[in-house]
Amino acid sequence: MARLRRLVVERLMRYYRLLSDSNTKRKGPTVTSAEIAEALDIDPTQVRKDLGSIGIVGMGRVGFERCEVCRSIRASLGFDLEVESVLVGAGRLGSALLTYHGFSRYGLEIVAAFDNDRKLKGRKVAGRVIKPMQALKPFVEKHGIQLAIITTPAKVSQHLADRLVGMGIKAIWNFSPTRLIVPEDVLVRDEHISLGFAEISHHLAQLTEAQQQEES
């Protein structure tokens, strides 16, 4: 299967969530691009193109087969692969991620957590003991871990990333607010919640400005 562009992958995830959501009202065996588009506020053509890009063909007048769509997306996005990951940095955010088990439906499991904070040593979060950093390398290499989730402070992230790459990690889910420099065959996905706030803040600022103009 071909490599897909990031935006396509993200939309496919949205289609998948929509269709696999049991909550969807009265679901027949098929679904049309227009229905998906309507639910997600996307252009119907876009939906057809995306589905077409992973080899799903629809039927004129009928639409797409729900099961087939789900199956194909699972295959393309690799949800059936059982990804074992480690989490590094068991602070607030790290703990929250450890406690959240909602990703198992996509094949993701956090199998161990590491932190070098003495206070956390031996403490359990969500039933898992936080291991010391010295244990990271042996663990990753022994289990052939491919994904690391990092929620450490910005200062140590790059150093950590270098170490992880050395251990054979192939993807990093980066929750620390820094850009990481890695070899190009390693994927880094940055998760920046503050970018979301920027959009909101700008919107509210625009609004406030408009109100002030009105008054004057």
Added chain:
Amino acid sequence: MARLRRLVVERLMRYYRLLSDSNTKRKGPTVTSAEIAEALDIDPTQVRKDLGSIGIVGMGRVGFERCEVCRSIRASLGFDLEVESVLVGAGRLGSALLTYHGFSRYGLEIVAAFDNDRKLKGRKVAGRVIKPMQALKPFVEKHGIQLAIITTPAKVSQHLADRLVGMGIKAIWNFSPTRLIVPEDVLVRDEHISLGFAEISHHLAQLTEAQQQEES
């Protein structure tokens, strides 16, 4: 100040974080577009265009004034405005957000949290009492709250959004995995952590496939 495109806003936030980060090595009074670009892996021209779009002019051979850049970005993104917000849904994620105080530097404050779960009633998170849902409307209207952060289950989100709009909310930071339908003057920012995982999962799937091809 003109309304900015979403991607520009997001990049401005990244410039701001980079420049306002005291951690930056030996910072002089000025910074060049090339330096910013290098640090964030962006094209220098893009940086200049973005800064230009909010009225910052640089000096040939010297670059941009750090302070001026920070000040202008703060102004454009409205970080000096003190946004008071409410959080609805005090589950795992909601609690984590309540506990995190890192947004105060951007002017965001979560001034109250609401949840209709009986078990949470009266409980405190991060020093704040979780209020019952009946208290939401009076609170929002009394304090003129403009932003709501919602971390409720998908099923109730739309209903909640409708109510919030009726109370005069102008922006919703949506952490629930549903598209919300709102009037067009209300901004909804969706925060979908699972989209990030989709990218990672697809990358690992590609990798696995490549390895299998190699073997055969």
Added chain:
DNA sequence: GCGAAAACGTGATAAAAATCTCGTTAGCGG
């Protein structure tokens, strides 16, 4: 002062993403 180099600003170009148009196909009603 003056030329060279570094950095900006901006119009032109390229690449990517989204949307539109229209021909084709499959089921439906009579």
Added chain:
DNA sequence: CCGCTAACGAGATTTTTATCACGTTTTCGC
């Protein structure tokens, strides 16, 4: 069985985003 309509597929077009190329400005060294 036949025309009609709903839905798809794909090429063409438009819009957005990113990059390039080049003229201008400013400092530095001589």
